[in-house]
Amino acid sequence: MLILEGERTYPSISESIDRFLEKAEEEEVEVSYEFYPHKKHIPMITQFFGQEVRDMMMCWALFEKKQVSQEKRRA
Structure with a gap:
């Protein structure tokens, strides 16, 4: 089993x-x-996947960031 951890x-x-x-x-x-x-x-984890998966993960991250921002505005 391999476990990777980045400093950040x-x-x-x-x-x-x-x-x-x-x-x-x-x-x-x-x-x-x-x-x-x-x-x-x-970025450390996505380096192991192809470009298509990296693009999908980036879209997901941006979507999540937008959702959190909208929730903060509602509060």
Whole structure:
């Protein structure tokens, strides 16, 4: 199993990775963990996918950002 983490990964993801690695060690599961300095989460992960998937993820991220912005205006 491969786990990747970027220096600029969201804190909640980093915390989940820490908990997962602890549990994997307890269960003696072989895990390969790699840390990438100066990397954000989404660009680091999307580098493994083709352009079509990257475009789709970018559209989703922009949609989510727009939704959050609209919710803040309503509040």
